[in-house]
Amino acid sequence: MAGTDRTQAPTLGGPRVVLIEPQLSENVGAVARAMLNCGLDRMSLVNPREGWPNSKAYAMASGATEVLEAAQVFATVEEAVADVSVLYATTARPRELTVRVLTPREAAADMRAVQARGEKVGVLFGPERSGMTNDHIALADTVISVPLNPAYSSLNLAQAVLLVAYEWFTAADETPADTLSMSGTRLAEKQELIGLFDRLETELDDGGFFRAPDLRPTIMRNLQSMLQRGRLTEQEVRTFHGMISALTRSWQHTQNAKRRRELEGDKSAD
Amino acid sequence: MAGTDRTQAPTLGGPRVVLIEPQLSENVGAVARAMLNCGLDRMSLVNPREGWPNSKAYAMASGATEVLEAAQVFATVEEAVADVSVLYATTARPRELTVRVLTPREAAADMRAVQARGEKVGVLFGPERSGMTNDHIALADTVISVPLNPAYSSLNLAQAVLLVAYEWFTAADETPADTLSMSGTRLAEKQELIGLFDRLETELDDGGFFRAPDLRPTIMRNLQSMLQRGRLTEQEVRTFHGMISALTRSWQHTQNAKRRRELEGDKSAD
Numbered sequence: 001m002a003g004t005d006r007t008q009a010p011t012l013g014g015p016r017v018v019l020i021e022p023q024l025s026e027n028v029g030a031v032a033r034a035m036l037n038c039g040l041d042r043m044s045l046v047n048p049r050e051g052w053p054n055s056k057a058y059a060m061a062s063g064a065t066e067v068l069e070a071a072q073v074f075a076t077v078e079e080a081v082a083d084v085s086v087l088y089a090t091t092a093r094p095r096e097l098t099v100r101v102l103t104p105r106e107a108a109a110d111m112r113a114v115q116a117r118g119e120k121v122g123v124l125f126g127p128e129r130s131g132m133t134n135d136h137i138a139l140a141d142t143v144i145s146v147p148l149n150p151a152y153s154s155l156n157l158a159q160a161v162l163l164v165a166y167e168w169f170t171a172a173d174e175t176p177a178d179t180l181s182m183s184g185t186r187l188a189e190k191q192e193l194i195g196l197f198d199r200l201e202t203e204l205d206d207g208g209f210f211r212a213p214d215l216r217p218t219i220m221r222n223l224q225s226m227l228q229r230g231r232l233t234e235q236e237v238r239t240f241h242g243m244i245s246a247l248t249r250s251w252q253h254t255q256n257a258k259r260r261r262e263l264e265g266d267k268s269a270d
Numbered sequence: 271m272a273g274t275d276r277t278q279a280p281t282l283g284g285p286r287v288v289l290i291e292p293q294l295s296e297n298v299g300a301v302a303r304a305m306l307n308c309g310l311d312r313m314s315l316v317n318p319r320e321g322w323p324n325s326k327a328y329a330m331a332s333g334a335t336e337v338l339e340a341a342q343v344f345a346t347v348e349e350a351v352a353d354v355s356v357l358y359a360t361t362a363r364p365r366e367l368t369v370r371v372l373t374p375r376e377a378a379a380d381m382r383a384v385q386a387r388g389e390k391v392g393v394l395f396g397p398e399r400s401g402m403t404n405d406h407i408a409l410a411d412t413v414i415s416v417p418l419n420p421a422y423s424s425l426n427l428a429q430a431v432l433l434v435a436y437e438w439f440t441a442a443d444e445t446p447a448d449t450l451s452m453s454g455t456r457l458a459e460k461q462e463l464i465g466l467f468d469r470l471e472t473e474l475d476d477g478g479f480f481r482a483p484d485l486r487p488t489i490m491r492n493l494q495s496m497l498q499r500g501r502l503t504e505q506e507v508r509t510f511h512g513m514i515s516a517l518t519r520s521w522q523h524t525q526n527a528k529r530r531r532e533l534e535g536d537k538s539a540d
Contacts, residue, residue, distance in 0.1 A: 034429065039419040062424050094451045098503050105440070106447035146436075147445035149309040154332050159304065162429055163436055166416075170375070175417040177376035181364045233368050 014168055015088075015111050015121040016042040017161060018080050020136060023128045025050045029060030030158035031125075032067035038165035043071040044080045044122075077124070077136060084122035086114045089140035090160055091132040092153055100142045104164050107144045108171035123164060128157050185235040192237045197224050203244055207251065284438055285358075285381050285391040286312040287431060288350050290406060293398045295320045299330030300428035301395075302337035308435035313341040314350045314392075347394070347406060354392035356384045359410035360430055361402040362423055370412045374434050377414045378441035393434060398427050455505040462507045467494050473514055477521060 017035055022028050022045065032043065045052055052073050061068055074080040081087050088107060102110060111121045124140055126132035137143060146155065146163050155163070180187070201220055210216045232240070287305055292298050292315065302313065315322055322343050331338055344350040351357050358377060372380060381391045394410055396402035407413060416425065416433050425433070450457070458466075471490055480486045502510070 033424065033426075036422045037418045037425060037429075062426070064422060064424075096453050098450065098452045098455065098506070100501075101449050101451045103440075103445055103447045143451065145445075147440060147443045148307045149439065152306045152334065154303065154334075155307060156303075156332070159307075159429070159432055162432065166433055166436075169419070170373075170417060173417045175373055175415075177373045179371050180368065181371045181413070182368045183366055185368065231370075236368070 014038075014040045014042070014115070014165075015123050016044055016084065017165075018044045018046065018077070018122050018124050019048070019157070020046045020077055020124060020132070021049060021127045022157065023049045025054035025056040026060040027128060027157045028054070028071075029057035029062075029064075029068065030156075031161045032057070032061040032064040032071075034158045034162035035165050036064035036067050038162070038169035040165050040168065041067050041070060043067055045071055045073045046077050046080050047075055048073065077139060081122050081124070081139065083120055085119035086111070086142075087122045087124065087140045088142050088144050089124040089126075089132055089137045090144045090146075090164060091126065091137060092145060094137055094143050094145070095134065097134060097137055099137060099140075101145050102142055104144055104146055104167040105171070107142070107164070108167040110142070111168060112171055125157060125161060180231060182233055185233040188232045188234045188237045192234060193228065193232065196237050196240055197227075199241065200244060203248055207248075284308075284310045284312070284385070284435075285393050286314055286354065287435075288314045288316065288347070288392050288394050289318070289427070290316045290347055290394060290402070291319060291397045292427065293319045295324035295326040296330045297398060297427045298324070298341075299327035299332075299334075299338065300426075301431045302327070302331040302334040302341075304428045304432035305435050306334035306337050308432070308439035310435050310438065311337050311340060313337055315341055315343045316347050316350050317345060318343065347409060351392050351394070351409065353390055355389035356381070356412075357392045357394065357410045358412050358414050359394040359396075359402055359407045360414045360416075360434060361396065361407060362415060364407055364413050364415070365404065367404055367407055369407060369410075371415050372412055374414055374416055374437040375441070377412070377434070378437040380412070381438060382441055395427060395431060450501055452503055455503040458502045458504045458507045462504060463494075463498065463502065466507050466510055467497075469511065470514060473518055477518075 017031065017040060019028060019031060022031075025048070028043075028045065028048065035041065035043065048054070050056070052071070053068065057068055058065060072080070088102075088111070094101060111123075114121050123144065124132065124136055126136065144164060146153075146160065148155070197220070200223070204210065210219065227240075230236075287301065287310060289298060289301060292301075295318070298313075298315065298318065305311065305313065318324070320326070322341070323338065327338055328335060342350070358372075358381070364371060381393075384391050393414070394402065394406055396406065414434060416423075416430065418425070467490070470493070474480065480489065497510075500506075
């Protein structure tokens with residue numbers, strides 16, 4: 001799903017993503033990609049195992065290099081979050097600690113409220129294999145835990161970042177949930193549809209479609225309902241008129257041919 | 271984020287994920303992992319480029335082998351969706367076609383409504399590089415388009431599947447959005463908190479904390495508010511009592527030591 005439109009102004013900012021001791025640079029690159037898709041561009045790396053910068057991260061970032069270029073590197077988590085006012089830690093299950101736990105969706109609303117007050121937000125992600133320690137969780141104000149299949153919960157690092165970042169993005173996104181995508185046309189107006197239904201009824205009648213006249217209103221209502229469910233565009237109503245013309249011509253053509261054959265038969269029988 | 275609990279009954283079923291001509295088997299494995307995290311286990315492969323089954327897919331599935339084992343392989347998209355009643359196509363932007371477009375969240379609600387009627391749901395995902403063709407989109411009833419950063423929209427195949435599957439899962443998930451995770455304790459009751467505040471006020475008074483007596487009610491209300499914001503547990507109230515005891519002992523200890531030194535000073539001055 002590649003739909004980048006470079007003419008669009010980037011939607012950036014948002015919480016700082018703090019990766020604690022990431023083991024593989026490829027994963028750092030995949031995180032950058034996940035982040036930028038959702039308009040996040042601030043990444044901090046705490047003691048990355050393979051050093052920094054690293055070409056393998058760039059190879060996996062699929063063009064999200066601006067996130068990697070701006071990444072800050074720290075020796076400790078404490079230094080990485082020094083200027084953060086509200087810190088979240090992502091983990092599957094907080095153990096032993098008494099801590100507030102939010103879904104990513106609730107956390108997104110929470111973070112946006114914090115940022116609206118002008119306070120800095122950070123989100124901690126633990127190392128790939130070992131995950132978050134209780135020391136890291138204790139440093140955070142709130143835990144984010146992604147609800148997943150209880151019998152199989154195994155997100156990789158970039159997937160965990162993607163879900164948190166996606167909720168951050170969609171929390172303020174105004175894309176209509178349900179739209180009809182059209183190019184160079186518009187929905188048909190009622191008068192256009194009524195005109196189509198009237199013509200269809202006439203042509204069907206001429207073709208002997210209504211064998212039981214008392215069922216005619218019911219049948220027409222059903223056809224009307226079927227065609228309206230499709231939410232026809234003005235262009236499609238015109239196409240439909242064209243189809244009716246072609247089909248009636250086809251019928252006339254067949255009738256004419258039949259009549260011609262009959263006439264020819266009459267002649268040959270003379 | 272690994273939180274698999276094998277004792278939990280799996281939450282399975284849901285829409286069939288149809289991958290059209292996936293190029294890399296690693297991606298098929300990553301898709302299986304994304305799916306099972308969100309309780310989806312029905313995968314169909316249309317003409318996978320590297321053949322099927324493939325060990326590289328298993329290596330990337332991180333234990334989600336049951337999805338790969340059950341995967342069905344077809345030669346054409348038409349065969350893969352033959353028994354599907356409502357078909358969705360995921361794409362960044364529908365081109366030219368007039369088609370209904372849903373966000374993943376709206377699509378999840380839509381799919382659950384369809385499945386509740388007992389009808390089969392399928393979701394098409396195009397090949398990694400080329401994406402969905404208009405022929406595939408025309409086969410679908412509805413398009414799913416993920417709202418993303420307009421200046422950088424570049425999900426990989428498994429990420430696109432993850433977001434659709436995650437919305438499917440969360441549409442019926444009942445995890446509370448905001449909870450306090452506690453182990454072996456409970457929230458403190460008001461009587462316990464009031465007892466703590468009363469003792470704190472007494473001890474602070476003894477320590478000369480309230481220098482301006484007229485501000486005492488305000489200061490106590492602020493302290494009360496600060497401590498209540500933390501939503502203390504019963505265990506933490508007891509811990510707090512312990513801290514007060516230790517701090518007052520510490521003060522007494524210091525006072526006693528000071529008095530001892532004074533007495534000793536008096537003696538040595540004799």
